Amino acid sequence: MKNTHIIGIVLIxxxxxxxxxxxxxxxxxxxxxxxxxxxxNGNNKKIHVVGQLTKDMTGRVTGINPSxxxxxxxxxxxxxxxxxxxxxxxxxxxPDLIKSEQVVVIGSFQEDVFIADKILLKCPSKYQxxxxxx
Amino acid sequence: xxxxxxxxxxxxxxxxxxSALIAAFSYYMSAQTExxxxxxxxxxxxxxxTAGVMGVVIFLYIIxxxxxxxxxxxxSHSSKYLPFYYKISAFWEGQEGSFLLWIFWHVxxxxxxxxxxxxxxxxxxxxxxxxxxxxxxMILGVVLLGIKIGSSPFMxxxxxxxxxxxxxxxxxxxxxxxxLNPLLQNYWMVIHPPTLFLGFATTIxxxxxxxxxxxxxxxxxxxxxxxxxxxxxxxxxxLGIIMGAYWAYETLNFGGYWNWDPVENAIxxxxxxxxxxxxxxxxxKKNHTALRTSYIxxxxxxxxxxxxxxLTRSGILGNASVHSFTxxxxxxxxxxxxxxxTFLSFLFLFRNWKYLxxxxxxxxxxxxxxxxxxxxxxxxxxxxxIIIPTSIPVFNAILNNIGIASNMAPPADQVVFYTKxxxxxxxxxxxxxxxxxxxxxRKMEKGKIFNEVALPLVITLGVSTLILILSGITQFPLLxxxxxxxxxxxxxxxxxxxxxxxxxNLSGGSIAHIGVALMILGIVYSSGMSRVISxxxxxxxxxxxxxxxxxxxxxxLFQDQPKEMDNYRLTYNGKKIKIKGYKGYFRKxxxxxxxxxxxxxxxxxILDGNIIIIARGDTVEYNPENVYFEVEYKKPNGQVxxxxxxxxxxxxxxxxxxxxxxxxxFRDIYTHVTVVAEDEKEWSETEEIEVxxxxxFFVNDYVASLEKFERIHDIPGTELTExxxxxxxxxxxxxxxxxxxLEPIYLIKDNFAGRLPAENAxxxxxxxxxxxxxxxxxxxxxxxxxxxxYIILKAVEKPLINVLWLGTLILMIGFAMAIIRRSRxxxx
Numbered sequence: 001m002k003n004t005h006i007i008g009i010v011l012i013x014x015x016x017x018x019x020x021x022x023x024x025x026x027x028x029x030x031x032x033x034x035x036x037x038x039x040x041n042g043n044n045k046k047i048h049v050v051g052q053l054t055k056d057m058t059g060r061v062t063g064i065n066p067s068x069x070x071x072x073x074x075x076x077x078x079x080x081x082x083x084x085x086x087x088x089x090x091x092x093x094x095p096d097l098i099k100s101e102q103v104v105v106i107g108s109f110q111e112d113v114f115i116a117d118k119i120l121l122k123c124p125s126k127y128q129x130x131x132x133x134x
Numbered sequence: 135x136x137x138x139x140x141x142x143x144x145x146x147x148x149x150x151x152x153s154a155l156i157a158a159f160s161y162y163m164s165a166q167t168e169x170x171x172x173x174x175x176x177x178x179x180x181x182x183x184t185a186g187v188m189g190v191v192i193f194l195y196i197i198x199x200x201x202x203x204x205x206x207x208x209x210s211h212s213s214k215y216l217p218f219y220y221k222i223s224a225f226w227e228g229q230e231g232s233f234l235l236w237i238f239w240h241v242x243x244x245x246x247x248x249x250x251x252x253x254x255x256x257x258x259x260x261x262x263x264x265x266x267x268x269x270x271x272m273i274l275g276v277v278l279l280g281i282k283i284g285s286s287p288f289m290x291x292x293x294x295x296x297x298x299x300x301x302x303x304x305x306x307x308x309x310x311x312x313x314l315n316p317l318l319q320n321y322w323m324v325i326h327p328p329t330l331f332l333g334f335a336t337t338i339x340x341x342x343x344x345x346x347x348x349x350x351x352x353x354x355x356x357x358x359x360x361x362x363x364x365x366x367x368x369x370x371x372x373l374g375i376i377m378g379a380y381w382a383y384e385t386l387n388f389g390g391y392w393n394w395d396p397v398e399n400a401i402x403x404x405x406x407x408x409x410x411x412x413x414x415x416x417x418x419k420k421n422h423t424a425l426r427t428s429y430i431x432x433x434x435x436x437x438x439x440x441x442x443x444x445l446t447r448s449g450i451l452g453n454a455s456v457h458s459f460t461x462x463x464x465x466x467x468x469x470x471x472x473x474x475x476t477f478l479s480f481l482f483l484f485r486n487w488k489y490l491x492x493x494x495x496x497x498x499x500x501x502x503x504x505x506x507x508x509x510x511x512x513x514x515x516x517x518x519x520i521i522i523p524t525s526i527p528v529f530n531a532i533l534n535n536i537g538i539a540s541n542m543a544p545p546a547d548q549v550v551f552y553t554k555x556x557x558x559x560x561x562x563x564x565x566x567x568x569x570x571x572x573x574x575x576r577k578m579e580k581g582k583i584f585n586e587v588a589l590p591l592v593i594t595l596g597v598s599t600l601i602l603i604l605s606g607i608t609q610f611p612l613l614x615x616x617x618x619x620x621x622x623x624x625x626x627x628x629x630x631x632x633x634x635x636x637x638x639n640l641s642g643g644s645i646a647h648i649g650v651a652l653m654i655l656g657i658v659y660s661s662g663m664s665r666v667i668s669x670x671x672x673x674x675x676x677x678x679x680x681x682x683x684x685x686x687x688x689x690x691l692f693q694d695q696p697k698e699m700d701n702y703r704l705t706y707n708g709k710k711i712k713i714k715g716y717k718g719y720f721r722k723x724x725x726x727x728x729x730x731x732x733x734x735x736x737x738x739x740i741l742d743g744n745i746i747i748i749a750r751g752d753t754v755e756y757n758p759e760n761v762y763f764e765v766e767y768k769k770p771n772g773q774v775x776x777x778x779x780x781x782x783x784x785x786x787x788x789x790x791x792x793x794x795x796x797x798x799x800f801r802d803i804y805t806h807v808t809v810v811a812e813d814e815k816e817w818s819e820t821e822e823i824e825v826x827x828x829x830x831f832f833v834n835d836y837v838a839s840l841e842k843f844e845r846i847h848d849i850p851g852t853e854l855t856e857x858x859x860x861x862x863x864x865x866x867x868x869x870x871x872x873x874x875x876l877e878p879i880y881l882i883k884d885n886f887a888g889r890l891p892a893e894n895a896x897x898x899x900x901x902x903x904x905x906x907x908x909x910x911x912x913x914x915x916x917x918x919x920x921x922x923x924y925i926i927l928k929a930v931e932k933p934l935i936n937v938l939w940l941g942t943l944i945l946m947i948g949f950a951m952a953i954i955r956r957s958r959x960x961x962x
Contacts, residue, residue: 003504011511018519018555025551026526027543046546072809090684092789106546117546 027106032085032114039109046117050104051079053097066093074113077103089116097121135305136202140288143193144275147286150186150237151270153179158263165256165349173256180244180259183266187241190273191234194287198224203308206294207231207287213313215732215757223323224314226331229447229462230287233272235328239335240266247339251359257346258339265338268471272464285462316759316782316790322381326374330401333371334439337408339363341436341479344429348482353490354425357415360432362957364412369949371405376942383935385792390661391938394548396451399524400442406517408435410510417503417510423493424507431510433479438521440475444468450527502573509566516559520552557611560654564618567647568625590628594621605663605933612662615654622651642955646948649941656938660802667700667803668929676809676926684926688808691765693896693923694871706925707764708895710778714755716747719762719778723893726851731758735850751850759783763807763925767796779806779927783813801933809926817900817918826912834899834919838867843906843913849879849890858883863903863913869896878903878915891916895923 029048030038038047054076056062063076063086073093078084087105097103097119105116157179164172194207198221203209211231212224226232244262248255275286291308292300299306340360347356378398379391392398411431417424445451448465526544533540545551572587598617607613630644668689670676675685689699691706698704710719713734725734733753740748748754762778777794793806825831830839841864848854860881867874879890880903891902902916 007508007511011515014515015518018515019522021555022519022523022545023542025545026523027546029541029543048543048546067809092791106543 029104031081032079032083033081035114036109044108046106046108048104048106049077049079049085049114050102051077052102053100054078054084061098064093064098073097077105077114085114086112087114087116089119091119094119094121135204135307136197136200139193139196139202140205140290143190143197143288144286146186146189146193147270147273147275147288150183150190151267151274153183153186154263154267154270157183158260158267161256161260161263165260165346168256176256176259176263177248180248180263183263184241184245187234187237187270191238194231194234195225197288201311203311204290204292206289206291209291209308209311211311211314213311216311216314216319219321219324220314220319223318223327226327227314227318228287229464230273230285232327232331233269234287235331236335237266237269237273239328239332240269240338243335243339247342254343254346254356254359257349258342261342261345262338265475268474272467282463283467285464317385319782320381320385322377322384326377326381329370329377330374333367333374333405336363336367336370337404337436337439340367340411340432344432345479345482348429348486351486351489353486354418354422357418357428359960361412361415361419362953362960364408364415364432365949365953365956368405368408368412369946369953371401371408372949373942373946375401375405376939380939384795390549394520394552396524396527396544397446399520399552400445403517403521403524404435404438404442406513406520407431407438410513410517411435413506413510413513417506421493421501421503422491423503425492426487426490427507427510429483429490431514433483437472437476437479438517440472444472445524445528450531502570505566505570505573509563509570512559512562512566516556516563519555519559523551557615560657561611561615561618564615564622564651564654567650568618568622571626571629571644571647587625590621590624594624597624605659607659607662609662612658615658619651619654619658623648623655626651640955642948642951642953644948645951646945649943649945649948652937652941652944654941656934656936656941660932660935660938663933665931665933666928667702667931668805668927684808688926688928690924690926694869696768696871699929700931701770703768705766705768706923707766707776708923710762710764711756712760712762713748714757716754718742719764720748722761723895725754728753728851732756737850751848762794763810763927765794765805765925765927767803777803777805781807781810797936799936801931802935803929804932805927805929807925807927811921811923811925815898815920817920820902820916820918822904822914822916824907824910824912824914826910829912831915833867833901833917834897836867836869836897836899838865840865840913840915846879849881852881852883854881854883861903861906863901863915865892865901867894867897867899876901880906898922 027045027047029050032049032051035047035049038045053061054063055078064073065075066073072088072090074086074088075097076084077087089105100121102121104120105114106118106120107114107116109115157176160172160176160179163169164176196202197205197208198212201208201212201214207228207230208224211227212221216224224231226235240262244259244266247258247262251258270284272284273286274284275289276283292304292306340363343356343360343363347353375398382393383391408431411428411434414424414428414431418428444465447462448468450465523544526542530540530542568590594617598613598620601616601620602613607616626644626647630641630648633641633644666687668687670686670688670690672690676688676690677685689697689704691697691704693706693708696703696705709722711722711725712718713720720740722734724738724740725736727733728735733755736748736750736752736754739746739750759782761781761783763781765777765779766774767777768774775796777796779794780792782790782792791806791808793804795805796803823831825840827840827842830837832838843861843863846860846862849860854860858881860879860883862877862879865876865878867876874894874897876892876894876899878892878901881888881890887905889902889904891900893900898920900918900920902918904914904916906913
């Protein structure tokens with residue numbers, strides 16, 4: 001067997017290993033119900049939940065409470081199954097939070113509150129919903 | 135309304151798109167037929183394209199610079215008060231502008247190629263022109279057969295935003311723009327994007343040459359001109375990445391320079407592959423092996439650049455990255471762009487694969503090429519390990535499209551996930567760099583290796599043992615990594631010393647590798663040994679609402695009350711502001727607001743030593759978004775330095791916290807606020823007391839005295855006529871550590887009484903003169919109290935982070951030397 005072949009085989013083996021490790025460490029997108037169940041079962045793995053900010057009858061966002069110093073925020077979010085949940089985020093309120101059309105929170109439950117380590121926002125394309133100051 | 139500039143701009147975009155297509159076609163014909171006429175055609179078309187692109191750049195810049203807010207690009211990325219240099223960053227803040235920047239660099243590169251590459255011109259410029267056509271189409275902004283192609287930066291605000299005001303008055307022009315994202319208001323954001331995009335843009339040259347080589351069946355001749363270009367590309371791309379990292383370190387408060395965010399990864403991966411490509415190209419040049427690998431890697435670099443463009447701009451990362459992208463609806467176009475070039479490359483490669491000359495030399499484990507090849511392989515594996523998790527959203531999209539539900543998400547803690555694996559790649563790269571350099575310059579024989587390596591190995595073990603004892607690092611992988619980088623540094627230095635005597639111009643490689651070793655060392659040390667010094671030792675929680683991290687690792691400072699932290703005595707001196715045209719920081723309460731919120735009027739003379747720098751009543755300009763918290767650090771030996779962590783309050787964009795860093799040779803002190811007292815204070819109910827002049831009284835539990843009254847004749851910001859009367863009371867308050875003087879003002883103007891209260895944030899006290907009782911020689915004071923001003927801050931010590939920046943610098947010097955040497959080679 002030639003050296004080249006040995007190198008090739010080793011490379012492929014390592015690549016496969018990398019894929020396996022990635023698959024093992026990958027997080028998942030779940031609903032709040034599943035996330036709650038996971039934390040009750042003692043599984044504190046950080047997960048992603050996708051949803052939207054909770055809106056009232058008139059379509060307005062409700063339940064956003066920035067802390068008084070504006071450096072953290074807690075808000076209500078409805079996941080894709082329609083379950084509502086209180087989320088706490090210990091960073092200043094992300095600029096586009098209110099106008100986001102989709103929110104992804106990454107973190108886990110602490111008791112009854114979902115503590116987000118990170119928030120990802122999907123904002124509407126720029127052709128909608130921008131306000132203009134007059 | 136300035137319609138002309140926008141219409142011209144749009145016209146020039148269309149011109150540059152069409153001329154790029156014509157140039158591509160002409161160069162294609164020229165490459166196929168070798169007819170001179172087609173080549174001239176191509177050149178003319180490219181010249182028109184160049185003029186078109188320059189026009190677009192100029193018109194877009196005019197719109198931003200002149201504050202034409204009737205244009206959406208200016209309105210959404212700039213504002214009236216934005217300083218000149220940030221207007222430059224506003225230019226490329228949006229997707230359209232950054233595409234334009236990229237197109238601009240390609241034009242410059244095209245001119246270079248036309249001027250220098252003789253018989254390569256036609257096939258290479260075909261590729262460049264085709265890429266230009268695709269890129270111009272991204273900003274085209276025309277609707278063709280019902281399909282919108284590209285997004286033009288010359289859209290009017292009213293075309294983009296459906297606001298009622300435009301229905302009432304279509305000619306309405308917004309008074310001010312919504313401004314540049316406060317995070318991007320940083321000098322690094324002025325130079326980081328152009329550098330990064332120059333790196334992006336230059337990867338096209340090796341790619342275009344590789345394709346040209348396959349097309350014209352000049353399978354090996356393309357390598358020589360490509361080496362200096364690849365080096366230049368790797369240097370600028372690397373520099374761009376590091377600039378971005380440095381910006382993150384200075385501006386973002388996550389405490390580091392690299393966050394393994396998909397957007398960062400997407401650009402790091404092509405760089406790693408490009409570095410691998412450079413190494414295989416050099417192997418080919420030395421002994422004519424690894425040609426196929428070189429082809430694959432050079433082409434892969436360019437395709438990965440396209441892939442990263444797709445990832446970051448199509449919106450597919452929306453659920454995976456902290457960077458929120460405005461989706462311009464270009465994903466289809468971006469995908470076509472990626473697929474066309476992938477297909478084209480594969481086509482050329484497959485057709486020629488069996489004709490590529492291969493050397494029948496067996497790779498020998500004792501040859502220099504062997505170890506460099508392994509090094510390139512490790513770089514590729516490292517890139518592979520990063521791109522796989524980064525692409526999870528893409529896999530999901532593909533799986534969901536073919537009907538398989540997939541809920542896989544990228545690893546939740548990206549930093550931990552990537553670090554634990556990439557650490558080993560870094561180790562491999564460090565070791566192989568050492569060995570590779572060794573083998574590169576001296577022919578190794580079996581038996582002799584030990585003799586050669588023994589000396590540096592012994593020194594390494596000594597040096598790293600010393601480092602370990604001094605630093606106290608205990609994690610085994612970090613120990614290994616430190617040892618490996620020391621070893622790399624030593625072996626490369628030995629090589630350097632040998633080269634100095636004979637062939638000094640060849641030492642670029644060694645210098646670059648020393649740079650890499652230093653960078654690894656700096657990264658390991660600064661992150662492995664970073665230490666939170668602002669531990670909460672008060673034994674109390676600040677608030678049960680705060681997460682543990684804030685309660686444990688942050689320190690609470692009341693204004694003017696010193697507190698011990700680590701080896702320092704910290705004092706928070708209050709809120710400060712910066713004033714345009716003046717150095718340093720000023721207390722905001724020495725000024726009152728002018729009518730325009732961007733201007734202030736000085737209440738008193740402001741001194742620097744004995745010199746008045748701002749006189750009482752002067753109007754100065756400032757940026758009301760920025761508040762700086764002055765924190766005094768006093769060392770045990772009495773040395774003092776000040777840090778100014780910042781809070782940017784941008785009503786449209788939210789608040790942003792930025793750190794302030796004390797940079798020292800061996801360790802940085804990194805400080806940012808986590809919680810601050812709210813700006814709008816809640817005052818207690820007014821307590822009215824009558825105080826005779828000269829008497830003492832209590833306010834908020836402090837002893838205070840009303841010293842005297844003074845008639846004053848002018849109040850900054852208020853016009854006084856001869857009939858008006860104004861007096862100020864002078865109140866002294868004894869704080870626990872220092873005394874304060876408050877000067878509330880009472881005035882009778884136009885027969886109305888006016889009260890100008892005086893406030894002290896450190897004491898949480900406000901005093902108002904309610905009335906003056908001349909017959910009793912006393913006054914009635916209104917007293918209010920509130921929360922004393924405070925901040926909660928976090929401070930982290932990062933040792934030897936400068937080694938990382940120093941390593942970068944040395945790496946760049948190494949690159950520069952190699953570029954010079956290789957381009958001389960090519961010219962010969």
